[in-house]
Amino acid sequence: MASAASWTSFLKSITSYNGDLASLTAPPFILSPVSLVEYSQYWAEHPNLLLAPNFISNNPKTQSDNDDDDNDDDDDYEADEDNIDVKKILAVTKWFIATLKSQYCSRNESMGSEKKPLNPFLGELFTGKWSSVSKDPKDSKDLGETILLSEQVSHHPPITAYAIINEKHNTTLQGYNRIKASIYTYTLSVKQFGHAILQYKNSNDSYLITLPGLHIEGLLAASPFVELDGKSYIQSSSGYLSAIEYSGRGYFSGKKNTFKAKIIKNNEAKINLKKKSPEKILYTIQGQWSEKSYISKYNSSAKKLFYDANLIKPEILSVKPIEAQHPLESRKAWLDVAEAIKSGDYDLIHNKKSKLENDQRELRKIEIENNTPWKNRWFTEIDLSGKELPALGQKSDPFTTLSTLANLSKNDVPSGTPIGDKEDDPNAHSKHWRLNIDAYKNESEITP
Ligand code: CLR
Numbered sequence: 001m002a003s004a005a006s007w008t009s010f011l012k013s014i015t016s017y018n019g020d021l022a023s024l025t026a027p028p029f030i031l032s033p034v035s036l037v038e039y040s041q042y043w044a045e046h047p048n049l050l051l052a053p054n055f056i057s058n059n060p061k062t063q064s065d066n067d068d069d070d071n072d073d074d075d076d077y078e079a080d081e082d083n084i085d086v087k088k089i090l091a092v093t094k095w096f097i098a099t100l101k102s103q104y105c106s107r108n109e110s111m112g113s114e115k116k117p118l119n120p121f122l123g124e125l126f127t128g129k130w131s132s133v134s135k136d137p138k139d140s141k142d143l144g145e146t147i148l149l150s151e152q153v154s155h156h157p158p159i160t161a162y163a164i165i166n167e168k169h170n171t172t173l174q175g176y177n178r179i180k181a182s183i184y185t186y187t188l189s190v191k192q193f194g195h196a197i198l199q200y201k202n203s204n205d206s207y208l209i210t211l212p213g214l215h216i217e218g219l220l221a222a223s224p225f226v227e228l229d230g231k232s233y234i235q236s237s238s239g240y241l242s243a244i245e246y247s248g249r250g251y252f253s254g255k256k257n258t259f260k261a262k263i264i265k266n267n268e269a270k271i272n273l274k275k276k277s278p279e280k281i282l283y284t285i286q287g288q289w290s291e292k293s294y295i296s297k298y299n300s301s302a303k304k305l306f307y308d309a310n311l312i313k314p315e316i317l318s319v320k321p322i323e324a325q326h327p328l329e330s331r332k333a334w335l336d337v338a339e340a341i342k343s344g345d346y347d348l349i350h351n352k353k354s355k356l357e358n359d360q361r362e363l364r365k366i367e368i369e370n371n372t373p374w375k376n377r378w379f380t381e382i383d384l385s386g387k388e389l390p391a392l393g394q395k396s397d398p399f400t401t402l403s404t405l406a407n408l409s410k411n412d413v414p415s416g417t418p419i420g421d422k423e424d425d426p427n428a429h430s431k432h433w434r435l436n437i438d439a440y441k442n443e444s445e446i447t448p
Pocket of ligand 1: 116216
């Protein structure tokens, strides 16, 4: 019953929440031994879906059609769509929907509930790779190796940047995120800042991916879980938008984790706040992102299975053994704390965590004394305000064109905020984190 008592004091502490999640002292049973820097891996636990747009061609009998056996209803919708750009945004939408179960349900599945992750230290790294063999038995393509780079690029406020790179297919996903949490009567409400950019360099296609809002329910019952809310968008450079709306139990349907995605051509309808111009919806996809979802074509009532989240198991990232890791690598750095958490010994957790945190404070002090500020390893901050040229030698950043196409703000405001929305703070800066490709290419010390 000791844990029940400390849960009560935890609940009391969140009523006086000051905006800093790290300052909440949660009882051991709700602590996760995993650092938030690891969460970037959830973007690619289905590498075949991430890479799928590479295999979509104009040829009516495409590779993916050939791969289908008799039981081909899970991607049959591709067969009667001949616009290649529409096919591609459907494939990207499918990959994105497939990431959600990993992103938002995996702690419940592996640890029984949502948990409080370790708060990454500045410069903390996490890297690993996915092999070239697809888990999908229908997939016989050579995917090549996909690697993950994840780095804590800021500690105050916490910001994680990541890149997922497949050299064989010239495909890169990169992004960063930060959260802002508030508490309303025992519900933790979280806004995500940041975005991801997905680039298929062989075909010159790029996509902007924005991040949904979420809230944590079940706090009173001591079994927290995530519920997504609001909207998120996928904007393609080819001029198509996938607008996804989330809701929980009992809004669109009686079911949890529901969503409704609309595929729209940009010049037919922009994200318009004031007057809703009539949208010409090409496809609608609805269902549960943690279960099954169905797709229907404009003007047709016929529904086909779009994605079944329980059909193909996620492909787990392979990470070097801890003995082979660098001291900045997450699992190595947090090893003692992680073991203390697993042992459930509050004092031990506190001691090990304090040691790591004090060492970090000491490092920051030395940096100030010596005037040698911490240097990020794989990522750089760029400024898209137009006042300065974007760094990394790029004339323009895909975010500028893609956010303009979608009518989304370019500023550091909640992800997916439309231009002119009440959340679109005109005074917010336009700095965003990008992969420093040279730093990655010249990296020899810390490899996946
Ligand atoms: C981080 C970025 C990932 C998606 C994601 C999933 C779950 C989120 C996490 C992000 C941020 C931290 C988070 C977590 C769920 C719970 C946790 C909001 C957005 C908070 C800090 C824990 C609160 C503590 C209670 C569970 C007791 O791509």
